[in-house]
Amino acid sequence: MSGSAEYLLEARNIVKVFGELRANDDITLSLKPGEIHALLGENGAGKSTLVKIIYGSLQATSGQLFWQGQPVTVANPGAARDLGIGMVFQHFSLFDALTVTQNIALALPPDVDIGTLAGRIETVSNDYGLPLRADALVADLSVGERQRIEIVRCLLQEPRLLIMDEPTAVLTPQEANQLFVTLERLASEGCGVLYISHRLEEVKRICHDATILRHGKLVSRVDPQQETAASLANLMVGAEVAAVKTDRGGKTGKPLLELSGLSLPTDDPFGVALKDIELAVHAGEIVAVAGVAGNGQSEFFDAVSGERPTANAATVKISGQACGKENITQRRRRDAAFVPEERIGHGAVPDFPLSENVVLTHHAVAGGVARHGMINRAAAREVNREVTQLFDVRKGTPDPEARSLSGGNLQKFVVGREMARQPKVLVVNQPTWGVDAGAAALIRQALIDLARNGSAVLVISQDLDEIFEIADRIAVISRGELSEAYPAEDMSLEQIGLLMAGAHEKSTSGVAGS
Amino acid sequence: MGAFEAVILTIITASTPLLLAAIGELVTERSGVLNLGVEGMMIMGAVCGFAAAYTSQSAMLGVAAGLIAGVGMSLLFAFLTQTLMTSQVATGLSLTLLGLGLSGLIGEAFTGLPGIKLAALDIPFLSDIPFIGPILFGHDILVYASLAITAGAAYVLFRTRLGLIITAVGGNHHSAHALGYNVIRVRYGCIAFGGGCSGLAGAYLSLAYTPQWIENMSSGRGWIALALVVFSTWLPGRVLIGAYLFGAVWIMGLYVQALGVAIPAQLLSSLPYLVTIVALIIISGNKTLTKVNTPACIGQPFAPER
Numbered sequence: 001m002s003g004s005a006e007y008l009l010e011a012r013n014i015v016k017v018f019g020e021l022r023a024n025d026d027i028t029l030s031l032k033p034g035e036i037h038a039l040l041g042e043n044g045a046g047k048s049t050l051v052k053i054i055y056g057s058l059q060a061t062s063g064q065l066f067w068q069g070q071p072v073t074v075a076n077p078g079a080a081r082d083l084g085i086g087m088v089f090q091h092f093s094l095f096d097a098l099t100v101t102q103n104i105a106l107a108l109p110p111d112v113d114i115g116t117l118a119g120r121i122e123t124v125s126n127d128y129g130l131p132l133r134a135d136a137l138v139a140d141l142s143v144g145e146r147q148r149i150e151i152v153r154c155l156l157q158e159p160r161l162l163i164m165d166e167p168t169a170v171l172t173p174q175e176a177n178q179l180f181v182t183l184e185r186l187a188s189e190g191c192g193v194l195y196i197s198h199r200l201e202e203v204k205r206i207c208h209d210a211t212i213l214r215h216g217k218l219v220s221r222v223d224p225q226q227e228t229a230a231s232l233a234n235l236m237v238g239a240e241v242a243a244v245k246t247d248r249g250g251k252t253g254k255p256l257l258e259l260s261g262l263s264l265p266t267d268d269p270f271g272v273a274l275k276d277i278e279l280a281v282h283a284g285e286i287v288a289v290a291g292v293a294g295n296g297q298s299e300f301f302d303a304v305s306g307e308r309p310t311a312n313a314a315t316v317k318i319s320g321q322a323c324g325k326e327n328i329t330q331r332r333r334r335d336a337a338f339v340p341e342e343r344i345g346h347g348a349v350p351d352f353p354l355s356e357n358v359v360l361t362h363h364a365v366a367g368g369v370a371r372h373g374m375i376n377r378a379a380a381r382e383v384n385r386e387v388t389q390l391f392d393v394r395k396g397t398p399d400p401e402a403r404s405l406s407g408g409n410l411q412k413f414v415v416g417r418e419m420a421r422q423p424k425v426l427v428v429n430q431p432t433w434g435v436d437a438g439a440a441a442l443i444r445q446a447l448i449d450l451a452r453n454g455s456a457v458l459v460i461s462q463d464l465d466e467i468f469e470i471a472d473r474i475a476v477i478s479r480g481e482l483s484e485a486y487p488a489e490d491m492s493l494e495q496i497g498l499l500m501a502g503a504h505e506k507s508t509s510g511v512a513g514s
Numbered sequence: 515m516g517a518f519e520a521v522i523l524t525i526i527t528a529s530t531p532l533l534l535a536a537i538g539e540l541v542t543e544r545s546g547v548l549n550l551g552v553e554g555m556m557i558m559g560a561v562c563g564f565a566a567a568y569t570s571q572s573a574m575l576g577v578a579a580g581l582i583a584g585v586g587m588s589l590l591f592a593f594l595t596q597t598l599m600t601s602q603v604a605t606g607l608s609l610t611l612l613g614l615g616l617s618g619l620i621g622e623a624f625t626g627l628p629g630i631k632l633a634a635l636d637i638p639f640l641s642d643i644p645f646i647g648p649i650l651f652g653h654d655i656l657v658y659a660s661l662a663i664t665a666g667a668a669y670v671l672f673r674t675r676l677g678l679i680i681t682a683v684g685g686n687h688h689s690a691h692a693l694g695y696n697v698i699r700v701r702y703g704c705i706a707f708g709g710g711c712s713g714l715a716g717a718y719l720s721l722a723y724t725p726q727w728i729e730n731m732s733s734g735r736g737w738i739a740l741a742l743v744v745f746s747t748w749l750p751g752r753v754l755i756g757a758y759l760f761g762a763v764w765i766m767g768l769y770v771q772a773l774g775v776a777i778p779a780q781l782l783s784s785l786p787y788l789v790t791i792v793a794l795i796i797i798s799g800n801k802t803l804t805k806v807n808t809p810a811c812i813g814q815p816f817a818p819e820r
Contacts, residue, residue, distance in 0.1 A: 057692060078694035093689035095682050097806040106682050107693050110675060137806070 005069035008033045008192045009054065009085075009161055014063035016049050023049040024060070025216040031209070033160070036183060036193040038203040038224060041213035042236055042436040047196050050213070051163050054194070055087045056080040081107075086154030087163040094146055096139040100132055104153045125152045128182050143293050144175040151182065161192040168199060172292055173464070173497040180206050199465075200229040214238050237437050252472075253283030256456035257304075257336070257425045258317040262324075264303050264310055272296035272480045274303055276506075279475060279485060281425070281456040286447060287485050288471035289460045292500050296480035297460050298341060301429045304458070305338035306331040318425055329364045336425035337361070337418035341433065341460075343407070347414040350403035354388070354395075355380040357402055358417055367421060383420060391416035392442060408435040415443050419450055426450060429460040444470050464496060478502045521769060522649055526657060527723055529761030531556070531715040533660045535739035536746075536753045537667050538711025542588075543743055544671060545704035546684035546811035547595065550606025553736025554613020555587040555709050559716025561617040564727040567630040567720075576630060577656065577717050584713015585706050587613060592705040596698050599815050614730065621727045629725030632656065632718075656718045661754075663711065668750035680704060684809030687816040697816050712736065738787075745794030748807045752797060760790045 004010065007030045016024040024046045031037045041047045052058040054065065056074035065072050067083050074080045080087070094103050101118045108117075118134035125132040130148040138146060147167060154162055164183075168176040183193055183206060197203055203210060204224050212219045212235045219235055227235075262277040274296055281287045291297055302308040304316065306328040316324040318334040328338060340346045348357045358380045363370035368379045381399060388395065391412040395405060402410060415431055431447060432440035448470055451457045460477075461467050467474055468488060475485035476499035483504035486495075535552050542549050549555075562583035567576025591609050594600045632654040635641075640651040671677035683690045683700045691697050719731055738760065746752035767782035 056694075076694050077692060081694070089692060093686070093692040095685045095689060097685050097808075097810070098678070098681065102678055105675070106678060106690075106695075114675070139806070 004030075004066075007031060007066070008035075008068060009194075010066040011050070011054060012064050012066065014050060014053060014065075015061045016046075016053060016058065017061045022216050024053070024063075027063075027213065027216075027218045029211045029218075031161070031192050031194060033190045033192050034187050035209060036187050036195055036207045038207035038210035039194060039196045039213070040200075040203065040210055040232065040236055041219075045213040045236070046216040047213055048165065049216075051087070051165060051194065051196065054080070055085060055163060081157055084158070084160035085163065086157050086159035086161070087165070088147065088150040088154060088167055089165055094138050094149060096137075098138060099134070100136050100138065100141075100149055101134045103138055103149055104156060107153045108156060120156065121152060124155055128152070128155060128185070129178055130182065142295075144171050147171065147179075151179075155186075159191060161194065162186060163194045163196075165196045167195075168197065168202060172500040173493045174501065176202065200232045203232065204229060212236055233437065252285045253454065254320075255280040255282050255317075256319055257281040257427070257458060258320075259304065260315060260317075261312075262303060262310065262315040264299060264308060266299060272299050274299055274480045277303075277482045279458075279482060281458050283424070283454050283456050284451055285472040286451045286457040286459060286470050287473045287475065288467040288488075289458070289475050289477050289482065290464060290467050290496055290500065291460075291462065291477035293462055295478045295500075297429060297462075297477060299480065300477060300482070301338070301340060301427065301460060304427050305340070307340075332361070332365050334425075335365075335423050336427070337421065337423035339415050339418050339426075339428040339431065341429040343410050343414045344402065348402040348410060351401055353399045353401055354405075354413060355384040355399050357413075358383045358387070361417060362421070365421060383417075387413060387416040387420045390420065391446070392439075408439045411435045412439055412443065415446070419446055422450070422453070423455060425456050425458075427458045427460075430463075431459060431461065432463065432466060440466070464493065476500055476504070478505060481505045516645075519645055519648060521765060523652075525758065525762045525765045526649075526653065527761075528765050529758045530657050530660045531718045531723065531735055532739050532742065532760060533664060533754060533757035534656070534715035534718065535712045535736055536742040536757055537660070537664045537750060538708035538715075539739055540743045540746070540748055540750060540753055541667055541671070541680070541711075542704045542708030543812055544684045544748055544809055545680045545701050546687055546809050546814065546816075547701050547705055548602050548606065548813040549588065549591055549609070549705060549708055550603060550740065551587065551591055551609025551613065551736075552708075552712050552739050553732055553734070554610035555584045555712035556613070556716040556719070556736045556739075557617040557730070557732040558587050558613045559584045559713030560720040560731055561621040561624070561716075561727060563713075563717030564629065564720040565620060565624055568624060568627055571630060573630045573632040573721050574655075576721050577632065577714065580713045580717025580721075581710050582713065584709040584711070584716065586709070588705045588709020588712070589702075591709070592702045595815070596701050596705070599817060602813050602815070610736065618729050621729060624727040625729070627727070629727070630721065631725040632721045654722050656714060656722060659714065660718075664750050664754050671750065681809075684811055687811045687814070691816070691818055697818070701816075712739075715739070742790070742794075745791060747804045748809065752794065755797075756790055756794050759793055760786045763789045 010030040012028050014024050014027045027050055039047050049058065053060045056076045056079050065074060101121060104121055105112065105114050105117055121132060121134045125148065130152055132148055132152055167179060171179065187193055195207055207224045210224045211221050214236060259277050259279045262274060264274040266273045272295060303310060306326055309327055310316065310324040313322040313324040318331060318336050321334060323331055323334060344350055355377065359369055359375055362383060367383065368376055369383060370376065384399060393409050393413045395409065405413065415428065418426060432443050444466065447457055447459065471488045473485040474488050474491050476483045476496055478500055479502060481504065483499045535556055539549065539552055559580035563576040563580030566579030567573050587609060591605055594605045595602045634652050634654050637651045641647045671680065679695055679700060683695060683697050687697045716732060720727055742753055742756040746756050763786040767785050770777065771779060771782055
């Protein structure tokens with residue numbers, strides 16, 4: 001058996017079985033030199049498994065890889081690199097405590113001279129428009145800069161094939177544009193690019209070919225230029241994706257959540273300090289906070305929710321009452337509800353059944369889940385039953401442990417659990433992170449409905465499509481400073497990008513921590 | 515020999531086993547592994563070192579036996595935690611209990627026997643210089659080895675690619691694996707290095723510090739070494755300072771007691787702990803430095819996906 005020499009890489013009939021699950025079921029993919037090839041699919045469709053097999057991190061159960069027409073076995077990532085395959089990971093494979101040079105040296109062959117590497121890094125990075133300071137500590141860099149390290153690391157290996165796993169998920173629109181220029185240049189130099197994304201507009205923009213997966217199976221191979229974003233989405237999901245209905249311009253009431261002069265120093269050397277945040281969220285509206293990951297979103301959530309109380313009570317007001325010094329339970333008693341970003345470990349205890357996870361956030365509020373310190377398990381199970389029914393949480397048993405739910409289903413649970421009590425104020429961080437299109441539409445619709453019923457909803461999100469879909473007003477956070485909240489219809493992607501880059505910041509200091 | 519000279523010599527003797535055990539554990543922890551079995555590896559090094567030296571009448575064979583015993587114990591730990599994925603904390607504690615018990619069993623036949631003392635290196639002329647000679651050139655080989663190992667560990671960790679790989683494995687084992695490094699193999703190596711150092715520390719106790727076998731003669735030094743590593747924020751230079759500071763305050767306490775100063779003995783014997791902890795807290799006040807040097811993956815098991 002041999003492959004076609006026309007192709008740089010061919011993966012034929014790849015099967016990968018994890019226990020009962022067929023993560024890849026007879027998938028075939030091929031890619032020519034100089035081609036930017038999109039690999040599309042929802043979460044759990046098997047994209048990451050396939051690229052891990054190509055990169056040698058995983059071994060296929062059956063199937064064959066061909067490199068330039070020759071059958072190959074890629075035993076480990078080192079073997080992949082020897083062939084000329086480079087990969088930029090979705091969750092970066094960087095070491096926070098090391099410098100840029102050290103991080104890159106770790107990925108290069110042992111005979112590379114570390115002494116001259118710094119110079120090469122700066123040359124190559126400037127050459128491709130991805131400037132990097134070689135002696136900077138990774139922990140001090142923004143997410144966009146971290147991605148540059150990964151890309152430059154691949155470029156120094158002079159790759160023939162570059163695999164990129166959702167590279168733009170963490171970038172500002174401007175940074176994404178710069179990335180596209182780099183990728184197009186690489187392609188023009190004959191390098192193949194395997195591009196994983198679920199942002200269909202950008203796939204249409206830069207990709208020459210697309211392979212679409214669903215539930216581990218190959219669905220089709222299409223020319224993205226001939227498709228619309230909607231037709232690609234339908235191929236990925238396998239059904240029409242329900243459009244979220246919103247009716248903007250409804251009446252808003254009095255402010256229910258007010259932040260004024262909210263500043264919070266950080267006690268984590270890698271954290272972000274909040275600086276003088278002003279924001280009011282009114283009854284009946286959704287305000288979204290956009291921003292690139294790591295610009296203070298989690299610190300902002302902690303301050304608003306009371307996970308970290310502030311020194312001055314007046315900085316946070318719920319329904320007009322100052323509560324900056326109160327903890328999260330006291331704020332919940334003011335009819336506020338909070339959904340953190342990490343659903344497992346933070347939003348839910350993995351080893352607790354769902355009903356006990358209900359108790360954890362409902363014990364202090366009306367609903368009879370707990371009284372005089374005693375838990376009413378029947379009431380907790382009843383809340384769980386309502387939530388799981390309303391939000392279509394799919395589970396094997398009526399009250400399973402949180403860990404047994406898939407990511408999307410658990411996300412529906414942690415969001416639904418807080419929405420079930422119809423709070424006057426809801427603060428949610430990354431409501432649809434890592435959730436497939438159908439579940440995301442359900443959660444977004446529920447957020448809109450809650451606001452239209454007179455609650456104030458504050459959404460922190462890095463997904464700009466989501467923000468434009470649901471938000472009435474948009475504010476942008478960068479390096480711990482929050483911009484004014486502008487009406488969504490007045491905002492463009494470019495404006496948000498400028499704000500993400502810090503256009504509104506009062507202090508124009510350079511890199512944080514320097 | 516003057517009194518001052520004697521004090522300094524005893525300080526060096528008291529500090530050497532701490533330094534040896536701590537620098538070994540530092541390398542182990544830098545690779546992301548918490549081995550709480552230092553005490554057990556040390557006592558096994560002590561009993562095997564003594565037994566081999568007594569049987570063969572050669573102190574150097576004793577040192578070799580101590581080293582091998584430490585490495586052997588640590589490889590048991592490595593097999594359990596890295597291959598069988600047991601809990602590092604529980605396994606380390608068990609290793610200490612195993613070492614204390616097993617050493618008592620092996621050592622029963624050797625209790626009360628005259629020891630073989632590891633001879634001081636006698637360097638012609640240099641060792642004969644008054645004051646400086648005995649202090650700088652009058653020690654046994656393990657004292658010099660402890661300093662050389664510390665300097666070598668610092669050099670390897672911060673100046674070589676191997677050190678970079680160890681730090682990377684301890685900082686983020688998933689990334690290191692994704693880059694193609696064999697996390698488990700690197701950790702096996704670092705655990706064995708730590709075991710070897712602990713074994714040498716034990717051999718030093720039974721061949722140089724008090725050349726005889728006494729049950730439980732490590733008397734908590736393994737735990738002190740563990741604490742030194744954490745308080746030194748995983749920096750070899752600070753481990754050296756911490757070990758000698760601890761040794762110095764300890765010995766001073768003994769001399770003060772001998773002079774009959776009216777300070778409760780309990781206070782004096784707790785002083786080294788207090789002084790070392792306070793000093794190391796002060797020098798580790800720089801939070802960024804601490805965070806950068808803390809192995810982020812410490813104690814976490816690593817199982818590559820298959």
